[in-house]
Amino acid sequence: MSNNTDKSSIKSRTASITRATDLPKPTRKTHKGLNISEDQLLELYESMYLQRRFEERSMQMYQKGKFGGFLHLYIGQEAVSTGSAFALNDDDDLITAYRDHGHGLVKGITPKKAMAELFGKKDGCSRGKGGSMHYFDTEKHMWGGHGIVGAHLPLAAGIAFANKYKENDRVTICFFGDGAVDQGSLNESFNLAQLWKLPVIYVVENNGYSMGTAVHRHSAGKLADRAIPYGMKYGVVNGMDLFSVIEKVSEVAEYVRETQEPYFLEIVTYRYRGHSMSDPANYRTKEELEEYKKIDPIERLKTYILEKDIAKEKDLEAINEKVEEVVLEAVEFADNNDFPDEEELYQDIYADDDFPYLT
Amino acid sequence: MAQKQFREVIRDAIREEMERDDDVFIMGEEVAEYNGAYKATQGLLDQFGDMRVLDTPISELGFAGLGVGAAMNGLRPIVEFMTFNFALVGVDQIINNAAKIRYMSGGQVKIPIVFRGPNASAGQLSATHSTAFESFYAHFPGLITIHPSEPYDAKGLLKAAIRNDNPVIFLESEQMYGMKQEVPDEEYVLPIGEAKIKREGKDVTVVADGKMYHVAKQAAEQLAKDGVEVELIDPRTIKPFDMKTVIESVKKTNRCVVVDESHPFGGVAAEVGFQIQREAFDYLDAPVQRVTLPDVPAPFSKKLFDLWLPGPKNVIDAVNAVTYRS
Numbered sequence: 001m002s003n004n005t006d007k008s009s010i011k012s013r014t015a016s017i018t019r020a021t022d023l024p025k026p027t028r029k030t031h032k033g034l035n036i037s038e039d040q041l042l043e044l045y046e047s048m049y050l051q052r053r054f055e056e057r058s059m060q061m062y063q064k065g066k067f068g069g070f071l072h073l074y075i076g077q078e079a080v081s082t083g084s085a086f087a088l089n090d091d092d093d094l095i096t097a098y099r100d101h102g103h104g105l106v107k108g109i110t111p112k113k114a115m116a117e118l119f120g121k122k123d124g125c126s127r128g129k130g131g132s133m134h135y136f137d138t139e140k141h142m143w144g145g146h147g148i149v150g151a152h153l154p155l156a157a158g159i160a161f162a163n164k165y166k167e168n169d170r171v172t173i174c175f176f177g178d179g180a181v182d183q184g185s186l187n188e189s190f191n192l193a194q195l196w197k198l199p200v201i202y203v204v205e206n207n208g209y210s211m212g213t214a215v216h217r218h219s220a221g222k223l224a225d226r227a228i229p230y231g232m233k234y235g236v237v238n239g240m241d242l243f244s245v246i247e248k249v250s251e252v253a254e255y256v257r258e259t260q261e262p263y264f265l266e267i268v269t270y271r272y273r274g275h276s277m278s279d280p281a282n283y284r285t286k287e288e289l290e291e292y293k294k295i296d297p298i299e300r301l302k303t304y305i306l307e308k309d310i311a312k313e314k315d316l317e318a319i320n321e322k323v324e325e326v327v328l329e330a331v332e333f334a335d336n337n338d339f340p341d342e343e344e345l346y347q348d349i350y351a352d353d354d355f356p357y358l359t
Numbered sequence: 360m361a362q363k364q365f366r367e368v369i370r371d372a373i374r375e376e377m378e379r380d381d382d383v384f385i386m387g388e389e390v391a392e393y394n395g396a397y398k399a400t401q402g403l404l405d406q407f408g409d410m411r412v413l414d415t416p417i418s419e420l421g422f423a424g425l426g427v428g429a430a431m432n433g434l435r436p437i438v439e440f441m442t443f444n445f446a447l448v449g450v451d452q453i454i455n456n457a458a459k460i461r462y463m464s465g466g467q468v469k470i471p472i473v474f475r476g477p478n479a480s481a482g483q484l485s486a487t488h489s490t491a492f493e494s495f496y497a498h499f500p501g502l503i504t505i506h507p508s509e510p511y512d513a514k515g516l517l518k519a520a521i522r523n524d525n526p527v528i529f530l531e532s533e534q535m536y537g538m539k540q541e542v543p544d545e546e547y548v549l550p551i552g553e554a555k556i557k558r559e560g561k562d563v564t565v566v567a568d569g570k571m572y573h574v575a576k577q578a579a580e581q582l583a584k585d586g587v588e589v590e591l592i593d594p595r596t597i598k599p600f601d602m603k604t605v606i607e608s609v610k611k612t613n614r615c616v617v618v619d620e621s622h623p624f625g626g627v628a629a630e631v632g633f634q635i636q637r638e639a640f641d642y643l644d645a646p647v648q649r650v651t652l653p654d655v656p657a658p659f660s661k662k663l664f665d666l667w668l669p670g671p672k673n674v675i676d677a678v679n680a681v682t683y684r685s
Contacts, residue, residue: 093432127465136464143431144464151451154421158428158436165384165410165434188421195416348466349500351524356552356599357500358630 020208020215020288021268023295026241027248030308034246036086038310044086044242045305046319048078048298051102053320053327054111058101058118058132061331062277067119069131074102076272079297080205081106083245084173088253093141093163095156096175098133099205099271100145103175107142109135111330121337128340129348141170150176150183153202157193160200164260171256172200173249179210181223193262194230201252203265205239211275212283227264239269240295360543366536368514369399369475373437375546376521377407380435383521386413386422387439387476396441397477397536419449423474427456430472430526437521440476443492443530457526458501471524475517478506478530479570479620480657483664489657493568494621494630496528497598503527503551504597508572510540512595515549523551532570554601556608560588563678564608566631567618568594571650571669575618578674587682597627605631606638613644614681618674623651645681650674 027034031041055073062071074081077099085094085106096103104114109125117124118132126136126145134145143159146152156174163170180186181204193200210218227234233255237248245267252263270292274281281289305311346357363371377383384407389396391404391414404412415422419440426436440446446453453474460468479491497504503525507513513531520527557572558579567575572593579589590608594600609615615635617628628649635647650673658664679685 095428124465126463126467129465130463134463136467138431138464138467143468144460146456148451148455151424151455154424154452155428155431155456157421158425158430159432160428161425162429162432162434165429185420185424188416188418189424191416191418192421192425196413348464349462350503351461351469351471358600358634 020270020284021206023240023268024236024238024244026238027244029243029247031243034243036246041305041310042315042319044082045298045301045316046323047106048082048242048301049320050111050323050326051078051081051105052298053323054105054114054330055101057327057331058115059273059277061118066335070098071118071132071277072099072275073273074099074271076292076296077205077207077239077269078102079242079245080175080239080267080269083242084203084249087246087249088171088173091141092170092253093143093159093172094175095143095152095159095172096145097149097152097177097180098145098147099177100133100135104135104137104142104145107137108140109137109142111326112333115330115334116337119334119337120339121334122340122344123337127344127348129344150180150185152176153180153183153185153189154192156200156202157189157198160193160198161196164199169257170199171253173203174200175203175205177210178204178206178208178215178223179218180204181219181226182210186226190227190230190232190262190264194232197261199256199260200262201249201256201265202262203267205267205269207269207271209271209275209283212279212281214283224264224266232262232264234264234266236266236268239267240292240297240300242297242301360541362539363510363542364536365510365513365531365538366397366399368510368542369517369531370401370403372514372517372521373400374403374406376518377403377411382433383435383437384411384413385437385439386415386426388415388417388441390414390439395439397533399536400439419445420452421449423449424452424456426472427452427460427470430470431460431468435471435521437473437475440474442477442488442533444488444490446474446476453496453502453526453528454499458499462501469524470526473517473520473527473529475529476531477533479532480668481533483659483661484657485659486656491620491652492528493530493597494619494626497600497627498625501526502598504530505551505595506530506569506597507595508535508569508593510538511542512549512555512593514542515547516551516595518548519551522548530569534570552596552599552601554592554594554596554604556590556604557593558589558591560590560612562588562612563614563616563682564590564592564605564612565616565618565674565678566592566594566605568597568627569620571618571620574669574671575674578671578678581671581675582678587678587684589678600631602631602634602638606635609635609639610642613642615647616650616674616677616681617647618650618669620669621651622654623649624654626651645683648677648680650677
């Protein structure tokens, strides 16, 4: 770094970005071309809208002081979770980082259990012991929410290893943010996954920022290129467009299931909110945020549905109202649900109920 | 009964458990084609094939984490570290993932995994290759820590560890792999969390685990010649720690020395000493003493190393202190 580069010039260089990432062109395929029925299309719309409203309400509840801890919102990235889950089977395994509400909901955690977990209540999806960052529902093949950046990448390799060992044909999908690409765990996991030919899809959700550090400031080279030295197949796809995600993840899932080899997919997306609730996002411009909101994945699908005359405005409004009600019910449920019993402090640590804890 | 080396019983335990349960597999550096850096896995590749006996790259974070993920998803991995000193580069996978995921998931996830390999010093290997981790791992809730000192215990406890549904840290020693002991031919499994009184005595209780058990044993033999009868307890498991056996013994002898290869601050000896003063304060005729490593890293030079590692003389001095013989 040259001597005349001070902190203010670094800031202005970042602030001059109008787009944190280059978005690949969206697919030109229609829903028919992707074998998505009209009913499914409306379900996909509902799923994305549910994730959006669920998080907007959680934000409100957080601000009202209903719960504490961290709250990392996924708003803006919903096409990634929704499209991926649609492209995969229900019994395929999913693991992700701490921005996990969207992924939890698409894997089938109910809004009630999801909201109760945020509130730290006993009927939360992790019984109030994990919180926002640790959504689990193993029956639904949702293996968590993980809070340490990059630490779940080897777990995904292990989940995939067990599937291969048992020859059950399941595929594991592992999501992480662009910040995790810089961790050694990615290097070690990619090496093992390719060496042992594990059926795992590694997905970097490149939302442009590792917390507040723009991707070009934290990562040398292109993210997807991290696959190259391992001889791992890779690709990049537009994550603001649901159809593009569905098309690509379907293709990748088929490849991984067929070959039992890993794949690295970069899905380029954008988060509208800060890294967490305490982040005013001063590292980016308002203009950049507006740029992405113009290509909002939910609005985009809505426009498509209306233009193709698959449903009327009033039909979509009815879906919105239904979602609103579901979310409000979830909030009410979470609010009224009890906190875990005191005995719960000492439960679920060891598999044995009678572990002799030291005092 | 047959005389078996420590490394042989480790291998026998793994083999028997792999024969018993198809979900058990082992991975680590050099465990397969090389037959194990310390030959603890000799012959396993030939018997079980390369899907169940896997050579890993030198990538502790990667394969420790892969093991945890496989355990979450229904397998029962045994992860061998060439030494636990090398596990430090992957320790996030043990402390954050193996130990905590069950709790954070509200009990939905079971993680039956064994991390095993040599622990603590093994001669002049200098500072990074000589760390004793029993206190470190025992510190974290969610883990079981086993630290056997003899082949008989090692075999029975390793089998129990592989069958256990929790993550288990199983600590061995390079210097003990060649050690022999009579081991039954028939199958046996030992309970985790039970100490064993290996020498009965009325004058002083000495608690010593792992390699330090042998140091304490030599001291006890020496002291017996001087008429001091040591009750020697091998805890075998560090967590959960069988405090009951220790307390009962202290109530009988009224004196205690804890010998442990950890550093002093917050080590096994510190915890055991605390428990004794709380549970048996009125029975004590002398303050509990401990023999540990000094609060310095392992030196290389032979002269300094011998000074650093506790030996029988240190134990005898401590026993003399609690019996007011010095």
